[in-house]
Amino acid sequence: MPAILPDGDPVPDDGALPGAALVGLGTRPFAFYVHVPFCVTRCGYCDFNTYTAAELGPGASRAEYADTAIEEVRLARRVLGDAELPVRTVFFGGGTPTLLPPGDLGRILAAIEAEFGLAPGAEVTTEANPESVDRRYLDGLRAAGLTRISYGMQSAREHVLATLDRTHTPGRVPQVVEWTRAAGFEHVNLDLIYGTPGEDEDDWRASLEAALAAGPDHVSAYALIVEEGTRLAARVRRGELAPPDDDAMADRYLLAEELLAAHGLHWYEISNWAAAPDARCRHNLLYWTGADWWGVGPGAHGHVGGTRWWNVKHPAAYATRLAEGRSPAHAREVLTEDDRRVERVMLELRLATGCPLALVDGPAARRAVAGGLLEPGAYENGRAVLTLRGRLLADAVVRDLLWPEG
Known part of the structure; x- marks a missing residue:
């Protein structure tokens, strides 16, 4: 999410959408994205809308976050009226959603089901850091109704993780994947980043091989982007780190395609490879194919029928608006x-x-x-x-x- 929210048209306090956005509602797939904006530490490359405990300030509480998010789910139901909208996918992103207790994620999911209903076989994903879960926690997630987990592995090399300010050790990833499978999750994704300053081809090959050895059925591999306003950007600007090299990035991508395909994971989106069609991230496919979704949480974006909106960024402002019975939307645009x-x-x-x-x-x-x-x-x-x-x-x-x- 951008550091500064874009300008746009004002949103009514009740969150009502333009009438044209509601035409055909229910004929298009519908999903929920739930943003959980909390992190233990801020990674140096990250410009997402996240907050450590020290950054939250007054008026925002991790303990009360699930109740606040549930209020927005209820707002969504009021705005969208009585249309039949069985939810095909739910995605908990962040931040680190797994800093909330499993029961809190489960309560948000239960509210979505109560207000809208879940489609048969609905996909329910959470992002997680490898160090933010253990076996008991994963059992709790599965019991709460989640079906898929996406881990931020990023690299198997300690010096690359250190440059990215990641706190887990490389050996943690295979352990959590094993626990995840034992808890009953069929679908597991590992996120990787290539092009980190100081990473060479052997480092990237080792990361790919380690990811494959852990046994996920989905791998995402993203080129590092040095975002303005991040610690990583400041270090590159000061000359402490070299900027990513475009030719090296292309070589890394080609190596990913070669190794992942050789192990039976095939690309279905430029940065995503899956072992079979049912292993693809159905939630992201809805984004890429123009579906409708409601974005819950501070800074979250939603889209219905060609109208797109985005919520206020700070968790305290978000909570205040919902407590006052107002939409948390900051602004919106109607797409031509x-x-x-x-x-x-x-x-x-x-x-x-x-x-x-x-x-x-x-x-x-x-x-x-x-x-x-x-x-x-x-x-x-x-x-x-x-x-x-x-x-x-x-x-x-x-x-x-x-x-x-x-």
Whole structure:
């Protein structure tokens, strides 16, 4: 989440959405994202909307957070009316959601189920740091109804973890994955970061091999982004650390594709690999394919029918608004048809299924096919799908397909 919330149109105190946003409500998939903004320490690369105990200040309480989040779930029901909206996925993100007791996550999930109902086989994910859970805690999560866990592994090398200000030891990851499986979780993701200053190819290979050895059915691998305002950015600016190298990043990605595919994990989104279709993150797929979702929590974003909004950032301001019976939304925007087309291309082109060819510039698509950036079957299939080379240059490909004269 950005350090400064964007401007936008004001949101009514009752949170009411424009009438046009409610047209077709219930015909599109519906999900909940629940932001839990607490962390024990702040990682040097992170610019998410998170707070340590020292940063919270008065008016915000971890102990009361579940009750506050539940109030927003009830607000969502009032705003969305009586439409049948069985929730297909719920995602607890952060921050570190597993700093809350399992029962608190369970109560938020129960409130979502009570107000909206869960679709059969609903996916319920939480993010977790490896050091924030133990066997008993994981048993509690499973009993509360969670079905999937995503661990922030990041690296298997201690010096890389130290640069990222991560506090777990490399050996912790296989242990927590083992506990997670024993608790009855079928789906486990490991998040990795490549391109950290000081990481070489052997370090990255070791991280990939360690992740695979732990036995997840899903791996996410993200290129490090040095975000302004973070400690990492300050260290790079002072010359203490070298900035990420684009050529090295491309080599890291190619190695990830090689090793993950060799172990039966196949890409379905540029940064995500899964062992089988049912191991894919269904929640993120809803984001990438334009579904509706309600974002609960400070700084959380929601989207329904082309209207997008974002909540106030600080947990105290968030709690105060809900206690006063007001929407916690800071501002919103109504997307134009062209906005929605652009976002659709930007998101769907990242997927292995690609985006409809009709949404992009025809001559630019032909150039991309000729240049080996889009699969040659685009015209037979009517879809633009990135090749491996196209994945490495995805941002440039998207720009050319959308704004060929730019």
